[in-house]
Amino acid sequence: MGIGKQMWRSVWNQFATPQVTEEELRETLHKARQRLPVPVFWLLGKAQSGKTSLIRALTGNTRAEIGNGLRPCTKTATEYAFPNDEECLLRFLDTRGLGEVSYDASEDLKFFQDQAHLLIIVVKAMDHAQGAVLDAVRQIHQAHPQWPVLVVQTCLHEGYAPPTKPHDIPYPYGETPFPPQVSMDLARSLMKQRETFESLGIQARYVAVDFTLPEDGYDPVEYGLPELWTAIEELVPLGLRAMMAEAEEAHASLRDLHYKAALPHILSYAVAAGAAAAIPVPFVDMPVVLGIQAKMCHTIASIYHQELNGQRLGEILSGLGMGYLVGRLGSRELLKFIPVLGSTVSSLYSAATTYALGMTLCYYFSRIQNGGLPGKEEFQKIFAAQFDEGQAKLKEYLTKLRKPAG
Numbered sequence: 001m002g003i004g005k006q007m008w009r010s011v012w013n014q015f016a017t018p019q020v021t022e023e024e025l026r027e028t029l030h031k032a033r034q035r036l037p038v039p040v041f042w043l044l045g046k047a048q049s050g051k052t053s054l055i056r057a058l059t060g061n062t063r064a065e066i067g068n069g070l071r072p073c074t075k076t077a078t079e080y081a082f083p084n085d086e087e088c089l090l091r092f093l094d095t096r097g098l099g100e101v102s103y104d105a106s107e108d109l110k111f112f113q114d115q116a117h118l119l120i121i122v123v124k125a126m127d128h129a130q131g132a133v134l135d136a137v138r139q140i141h142q143a144h145p146q147w148p149v150l151v152v153q154t155c156l157h158e159g160y161a162p163p164t165k166p167h168d169i170p171y172p173y174g175e176t177p178f179p180p181q182v183s184m185d186l187a188r189s190l191m192k193q194r195e196t197f198e199s200l201g202i203q204a205r206y207v208a209v210d211f212t213l214p215e216d217g218y219d220p221v222e223y224g225l226p227e228l229w230t231a232i233e234e235l236v237p238l239g240l241r242a243m244m245a246e247a248e249e250a251h252a253s254l255r256d257l258h259y260k261a262a263l264p265h266i267l268s269y270a271v272a273a274g275a276a277a278a279i280p281v282p283f284v285d286m287p288v289v290l291g292i293q294a295k296m297c298h299t300i301a302s303i304y305h306q307e308l309n310g311q312r313l314g315e316i317l318s319g320l321g322m323g324y325l326v327g328r329l330g331s332r333e334l335l336k337f338i339p340v341l342g343s344t345v346s347s348l349y350s351a352a353t354t355y356a357l358g359m360t361l362c363y364y365f366s367r368i369q370n371g372g373l374p375g376k377e378e379f380q381k382i383f384a385a386q387f388d389e390g391q392a393k394l395k396e397y398l399t400k401l402r403k404p405a406g
């Protein structure tokens with residue numbers, strides 16, 4: 001495999017000493033992100049209706065992490081980029097103060113004009129004083145009748161009779177009229193809220209949830225979360241759920257806080273690599289993808305509080321050997337994709353390779369911390385499995401989100 005060896009050496013060199021400047025990389029990432037606009041969810045709801053809890057349930061982040069990440073963007077709204085501004089998979093706009101003073105959505109509307117992909121209205125299931133929320137929804141819906149609307153009815157157990165009653169399993173709120181086990185008052189209240197939205201002429205999707213705290217004693221703690229994801233997937237069909245959901249069993253040995261923190265960054269870099277590889281401009285090719293991967297490796301290392309020096313990087317990449325490049329492709333296909341370094345590699349291939357590299361790095365650091373590095377063969381096996389997983393996770397997202405060039 002003379003060609004293979006040569007190619008491998010060249011990749012290794014490019015990885016160790018990136019051949020794109022920071023500036024070029026930034027510019028390409030910017031272009032890539034324009035083609036793959038991050039989904040934006042605009043949350044509207046009264047104070048204490050459960051907006052932050054909803055972000056927490058969807059992202060798996062803690063309340064403190066969300067609090068630290070919220071940035072003011074207009075007088076009445078804050079933005080939360082997940083996992084952060086630069087490596088963003090999902091953006092939430094959180095509108096404050098509805099119901100306290102009169103809220104005029106026009107400034108936010110102007111600011112979010114081209115941004116919102118989904119309007120999420122958060123209402124407590126038993127709260128019918130929704131005048132300010134309804135006014136705002138009416139105003140926004142008039143300006144953007146094409147934006148899908150999702151109404152999330154929270155704090156379900158406040159309507160249980162008695163309130164200490166456990167959650168109904170299976171989830172009975174997916175069909176109307178609600179089955180008889182749903183407490184009468186709650187059923188009536190949920191339906192009344194839905195009728196109010198319908199009377200505004202808004203075709204909304206509804207989902208009922210109860211996102212409690214462990215100490216509240218309800219099981220499950222995030223009741224209705226799968227149903228919430230189903231509704232989101234229906235309204236914004238991008239495969240976000242498949243991408244963000246943790247494959248818990250598959251990564252049992254990684255189930256630690258570092259890994260949880262690293263995962264959204266890995267996904268974000270994988271998407272960026274996929275998007276960059278799809279841009280038909282001359283310099284966007286292997287060097288850029290490798291540049292993105294190098295950046296990701298440094299991010300992961302800092303999450304694991306590990307140093308990523310040349311020796312380590314060498315250890316990792318040579319451990320992966322040709323597997324890193326070939327992934328699941330046969331060498332024939334590989335040569336088609338990368339006849340000479342410098343030609344454009346396929347988008348999904350770049351994304352999946354980036355994902356697999358990031359995940360493998362998590363395994364590597366996690367093993368270092370627990371003592372005992374994986375052997376070469378195991379390392380390559382992990383990488384190959386992650387490559388498959390990355391492809392499965394990212395395929396839908398990359399194809400559906402992509403805007404036509406230009």
Ligand SMILES: Nc1nc2c(ncn2[C@@H]2O[C@H](COP(=O)(O)OP(=O)(O)OP(=O)(O)O)[C@@H](O)[C@H]2O)c(=O)[nH]1
Nearest residue numbers: 046047048049050051052053154155209210211212
């Ligand atoms: N039982 C239950 N409690 C909830 C639910 N959603 C939110 N809460 C609780 O209600 C309180 C307010 O929730 P948040 O998610 O902070 O509400 P918010 O809309 O972000 O509030 P502000 O940011 O103050 O406007 C917290 O104590 C939550 O734990 C829910 O679905 N069920």
Ligand SMILES: [Mg+2]
Nearest residue numbers: 051052053094
């Ligand atoms: Mg909040």
